[in-house]
Amino acid sequence: MDWLPLALLCALSLALADAMTKKLLPGYAAAELVLVRIGITGVLLLPMVAWHPPPAVPPAFWGWVGLALPLELLAMLLYVVAIRDSPLALTLPYLAFTPVFTVVTSSLLLGEQVSSRGLAGIVLVCVGAYVLNLESARLRAPHTWLAPLRAIARERGSRLMLAVAAIYSVTAVLGKGALHYMPALQFGPLYFVLLGAFTIVVFAWREPTAVRALWRPDWRHGVVAGLMAAMVITHFLAIERVQVAYMISVKRTSILIGILLGAWLFAETRLARHLSAAAMMVAGVALIVS
Numbered sequence: 001m002d003w004l005p006l007a008l009l010c011a012l013s014l015a016l017a018d019a020m021t022k023k024l025l026p027g028y029a030a031a032e033l034v035l036v037r038i039g040i041t042g043v044l045l046l047p048m049v050a051w052h053p054p055p056a057v058p059p060a061f062w063g064w065v066g067l068a069l070p071l072e073l074l075a076m077l078l079y080v081v082a083i084r085d086s087p088l089a090l091t092l093p094y095l096a097f098t099p100v101f102t103v104v105t106s107s108l109l110l111g112e113q114v115s116s117r118g119l120a121g122i123v124l125v126c127v128g129a130y131v132l133n134l135e136s137a138r139l140r141a142p143h144t145w146l147a148p149l150r151a152i153a154r155e156r157g158s159r160l161m162l163a164v165a166a167i168y169s170v171t172a173v174l175g176k177g178a179l180h181y182m183p184a185l186q187f188g189p190l191y192f193v194l195l196g197a198f199t200i201v202v203f204a205w206r207e208p209t210a211v212r213a214l215w216r217p218d219w220r221h222g223v224v225a226g227l228m229a230a231m232v233i234t235h236f237l238a239i240e241r242v243q244v245a246y247m248i249s250v251k252r253t254s255i256l257i258g259i260l261l262g263a264w265l266f267a268e269t270r271l272a273r274h275l276s277a278a279a280m281m282v283a284g285v286a287l288i289v290s
Contacts, residue, residue, distance in 0.1 A: 074167060
């Protein structure tokens, strides 16, 4: 069960990165946020790639990576717009749909299967995230159990994050496929260095002024990128050791952490009403790891 602490550290790093992005970089354009979260993170991880150069890999490796990079960039662009423009409580819960989508994508692309107990755990994590969103959604809609689903129609950030969840269900599987060719401690940094370079090239072409954010000395960039780097390393170390759907389910406890941080930093929600949702998510994780 050595993957579980890694997945929980990954969730914590991601939640902190989201909260610090919203707290420290509120006036940034979407392109600038993407460059900080991907481009600067790639720069921070570059020494790890230089210290442990990747081994020779077959063309299939580059096929997995080549498919993943543009999807990762698209997902991050949608992600930062969602958390920048909408409350964390109305965006982060929709990431819980990623493991549900991943059950299908990992089966189709990797042949991975989850047990009935594991599937029940994934469902509990998702239900917990749904309940977390219920209170916030009800504030903007009639009191109904369908409020979080109706929030998708009203809240642009909710729609964007649901799209992100679908994209991440594919990129997580593509990353696991590439992991067959090198160890996680080599692949994780290499993958994000490649993603960072790809991101810089794309924005240098489409939005060259945004690239200046990458070179502007600012301690806030280091905080966000450092948390993202920690997320990357723990993500690939964990996903190397267990089925993709299980790891992503535990990683999605970042939703709970993120909403707690949102309540603390931005006064977005009331904590007392989240206890039942938190219990469901914890029970779901317990089923997955049992």
